[in-house]
Amino acid sequence: MKTTNKKPTAIPKMYCTLFGHDYQVTKKVTYHVKEYTCCHCKRQLTTNSNGSLIELTPKFKEINAILEHIHHTRMERSKEKAILSSIY
Incomplete structure (x- = not known):
């Protein structure tokens, strides 16, 4: 079983540096x-x-996952309310 090295090679790093x-x-x-x-x-x-950009660490990945779940739940709930209010 091969393991892949996820570190970027020298050329992309050099491109980003320049x-x-x-x-x-x-x-x-x-x-x-x-x-x-x-x-x-x-x-x-x-x-x-x-609102500033920061490195995406495991801590921020977890925070973003929770935020995404809360945001998605609220959007679904507001859509349901809009549909129900349009019916009545």
Whole structure:
């Protein structure tokens, strides 16, 4: 069984050092919280409570998962209320 090395190679790291990271949104947690990944070196960031970008650590992954669950539940509940109010 082979194990894969997830560390970026030297060329993408060098590209990001010279030209900067090219972050793309990989996950929309809520309207304001998103997760980003650099398409070259695979560095992951997220937004914190102040709106700045910070490193995506396991702690923040867990926080984002809980936020996403709460956000999804609230959106579903508001959709149900809107449907019920339109019927009556």
